[in-house]
Amino acid sequence: MYPPDFFAVVLAGGRGTRFWPLSRRNVPKQCLSIDGGPTLLQRTVARTGLPPERILVVTGPDMVDPVREQVPGIEILVEPSPRNTAPAIAWATWEVARRGGASCAVLPSDHVIGDEPAFRASLARAAEVAAGGALVTLGVRPTRPETAYGWIEPEDRPDGAPDATDRAVRRFVEKPPLETAVRLLAGGRHLWNAGMFVWTTRSLLEAVALHLPGTAAMIAKLDGGATIADAWGLSDATSIDYGVMERARDIRVVPVDFGWSDVGSWPALLDVLPLGEGGVTVADAVVARRAEGNIVHARGKLVALLGVDDLIVVDTPDALLVARREDAQEVRLLLEEVERRGLGRYA
């Protein structure tokens, strides 16, 4: 059970270029359906289990239309311009406080979570911990030496405390080189920073006041009755991780286990969709001969695979991507090339 006056802030400002051509300038990743059902953003909002009036969605001015379309009845906070995550999160937390909220979760809008009851239980547990004054981050048990994530190093556990007990954070290891990531994974103590935070509005705004003077000035100006358009420019353009989490004193991590994936690129679908004929496929039907490990997204179509392995195939009404799975990280380079060639209408 959440504490009373608990809110959720959903961050929906990213673009998700690695999901091109399904993601587009006007259809960011969080507005996509990965499995043919509700979109990532819709699922994020629904899985909080909170009533609509206790959810705020933050996004940028260029995405406000698609985002609003996805979650009618939810209040949208529109950042005047992109200034990284810290200003948006500080502002949204201030907006929570203004609405009488005492604490909130901050959640990315483009992740997949398998076990939603476990997710809500984790948020509730984190809110309990946060009530003691800490800024809480959720820590996902790592399953591979991932170099694209931040890793959390907790303090050693008190003797006999179970794995899932919340702990103080000793430090964050941001995007480690592979060698380090292998070591962290093998050590068994580190957790992934999934970008999900829980805190009281008071703790967060105090930490902002302490570590981000520009952002604190923005908050003060909002307190004085200014509009966000007038106050926004005062804020420090930095991430919440670098600007607050790595500096604040009382940071705790709640280890979580609810089937998390940030679906960072097409191959992640192998982790979040059921394996079928030829690989994982979002399509009307699949017929495959000697085909394995493919990731296919072609809604409304019959997909026929013959002798092909480990491909990414993404079909949209005006663009078709065929790539090797191991090259998934280069999709954004391909997209840059598309724009460079004056084919921006497909970007």
Next chain:
Amino acid sequence: MYPPDFFAVVLAGGRGTRFWPLSRRNVPKQCLSIDGGPTLLQRTVARTGLPPERILVVTGPDMVDPVREQVPGIEILVEPSPRNTAPAIAWATWEVARRGGASCAVLPSDHVIGDEPAFRASLARAAEVAAGGALVTLGVRPTRPETAYGWIEPEDRPDGAPDATDRAVRRFVEKPPLETAVRLLAGGRHLWNAGMFVWTTRSLLEAVALHLPGTAAMIAKLDGGATIADAWGLSDATSIDYGVMERARDIRVVPVDFGWSDVGSWPALLDVLPLGEGGVTVADAVVARRAEGNIVHARGKLVALLGVDDLIVVDTPDALLVARREDAQEVRLLLEEVERRGLGRYA
């Protein structure tokens, strides 16, 4: 120049399953555009250079609508039922005679020919030879040890005669095993049977009378005023190659060189379309990184290729095929599987 009263009979009864999913039950291969321009059938009709009233198109009852749509103003002969090529060709040649035609070319409707003036010159030369009474077949210079074609063995050339001189045919070698095909190619004397014939109506109908008694009875019944529906069942259900060409005495071959391809399956596009980025592509635009030798058909789309080689990618409004190029011959097996699974609406 063609002789006066020269006709063309265009055979448009095939289905072309190896071009699935672009070819469908109601869109046979000859009704496809391979390069985004006119369809194979339209090009076949146009390249004869004959006026519409001297062209007859033969097709089956299930294809008459798409075929008629392709070539408005051309007379369509509709076979009452499929009985292989000999009955259709005999009937069509009889129809040519009935319209005052003295000789005709019989042409498949689903081939590609690069040099159209050379093609017309070859037909004219063949018509000259046919005027002497022979049944003439066009012989394409082989470029690979193809086991799917019939090969023509000409009589030895008279001393000093140039390569292109017409010659008597000693025998046909139907779909030889690879070993034989390699030998025939190396020998340098054999030619491919491209399924293009030229004859006088009189010579063909005489050969039919001699070798195909059932078909001769059909012709006699037509002569007596019967409809094709009434006469058709009398005909011998056999191919023109087996029923007539391999049996008749006076068969001659005219060697031809006009950039011929039967575009028998997707990889043949590599021979008939210009090589571009990533391979040969029919699409609105292509952006490729480390991609070669692919065959892509996705009209109206941007196609993005990343790290993929030697694939066949065919995109249609309701079906998408991704196959290894070397597996192209299995496309029809895949199509059979599609039908077996009750997905016939995609077949």
